[in-house]
Amino acid sequence: MATTTAAPTSPRTSAAPPPSRWRNLLGKADVKLSPYLYIAPFFILFAIVGLFPLIYTAFVSVHEWHLIGGQGDFIGLQNYVDVLQQPRFYTALRNTFSIFLLSSVPQVVAAIVIAAVLDANLRAKTFWRMGVLLPYVVAPVAVGLIFSRLFADQSGLINELLGYVGVDPVRWHSDALASHVAIASMVNFRWTGYNTLIFLAAMQAVPRDLYEAAVLDGASRLRQFFSVTVPLLRPTIIFVVITSTIGGLQIFDEPRMYDQYGLGGADRQWMTVTMYLYELGWGAQKSFGRAAAVAWILFLIIVVIGLINFSITRRIASAAPDRPKTKRGGHR
Template identity: 65%
Template sequence: MASTDIEAPPADQQRRNRRADSSMRQRLARWDLKVSPYAYIAPFFILFALFGLFPIGYTAVISLMDWDTIRNSGEFIGMENFEFVLNDRKFWVSLRNTFFLLSSIPQLIVATFIAAMLDHHLKAKTFWRMGTLVPYVMMPVAVSLVFSQLFADEYGVFNEWLGYIGIEPIQWHKDVLASHWAIATMVNFRWTGYNALILLAAMQAIPRELYEASAIDGAGKLRRFFSITLPQIRPTAIFVIITATVGGLQIFDEPRMYDTTGDGGADQQWLTTTMYMYNTGWGELNFGRASAIAWLLFLIIVVFGLLNFFLTRRLISSDSSGGK
């Protein structure tokens, strides 16, 4: 049987096919360029919607109800939970303690000093830099237990040291300012090294030519630090201040473990807003009021977030206008 030859398509048909294939590839490339970034970040937003937005919305609904934990249902009562919380002395005491426990500024000062030391040519610099993270990776409960013994009223290490130099023992758990000082020390111990590494990353991004030129002009180390290092890391420093402040508003572990009861002191000397929320929700089993406290704290944090946004935008605009 004779074989039949398959005729090749005409040349104009081949050109049309190539143009069609090229057009399809261009459309796919444009589609990939536009859609692929959203596909890459979609998992985060999906998880955030499930574990972030949904709890926030659900908490908002519960805050408007007299919630029954047994039946897992509630009766709508409007803003009564918010009115009760705003008229409760414990809420304002906890808010005062929360703001007094904030130690962002001294934490930033110490972290900047540590970062400046780590930015120098040190032997075994990786060891020293990783060493700053040791307090951060320690369990908060372990840190709180150790420091609660150091700041014990009767047999604490610090009171023994004070006794050697003739100073009366300090009531670290009874006095308001002393308890705030002790808890702030725990917080600074855990977070200063972490913030120091963030500032160190900003310092290492500074062009070394600036330091070399200033050294040629006769500027000393202190002058270079204040004239070059601090202005260059200013955006990062603002970021550290805001994140440390927001984290301080959510402080829970350190004051919770500061004594054996975990109630914030006999007169709520170190009761924080998160502890007040926890005690209301799980101690009194009043999830409606606890949700109202959570939303009030959320609004306070949003205010600090907006403050961060406006400060950063103003800083960037001033830097860009100054560079023209």
């Protein structure tokens, strides 16, 4: 029986067909556009809930806009002029900066110290690390109500404790500085634990061989903290300072709930800029135009202070000494 052998196939017919031009273009577009499509949802959401309200607020601020009557005539920068001529605006601005300084500076220092303690070898580390975050979980309204009772002028627990050491009762709701200290205590109570966890995460990222080298050099725990930990925490400190600045200048919940009226005191001794904004928009004037002007003035103040903080902290970070580099031969 004769056997038939198959004819050899030509290389042209056995090879896979070359990819089309459309597939090449599609592959290039996928490589170039995919990263932008992945991050597009964030920018779309930011444009809807962040950028559009900001632009719309600027539009409202240059119009005579009433809460009930709605949009009025275009008046340019008259709302800004009216706001800057009001003494109450400068009182609110002074109160805002006072509360911000009394809260942010001790808060950052306390957060770094607590994070250093939690970074040490403690028993039940998870319990203590979760415990510092509990005040942040508490609602701001509840914190305001509790602290307003603690700092009551007549029957508050703080005045009772001060009486045991011979200190006269402090008028926490009457004196401006005392009310600022009380409100700053609320802010520190809520946000110190949150910033502590941020610093703790940064401390755990520090290479442990640096501490081992410091121990071999005879450095104490305190010396290790100031010579190793703090210099390597400078980028994190920059981040916390900037975010604390933004949040501190927008404070509203704590001073609003400090008393039952929510007006910032009889003489507006603890009224902040955001409370003044709320009073203009929803108070007796019901002027959305002036309230929007206050919002934009506060936005510009936050931007300026944020840039100043960033430039100062960046100079401090750039002035830090670099880490010693090891050469190939193992000698420094």
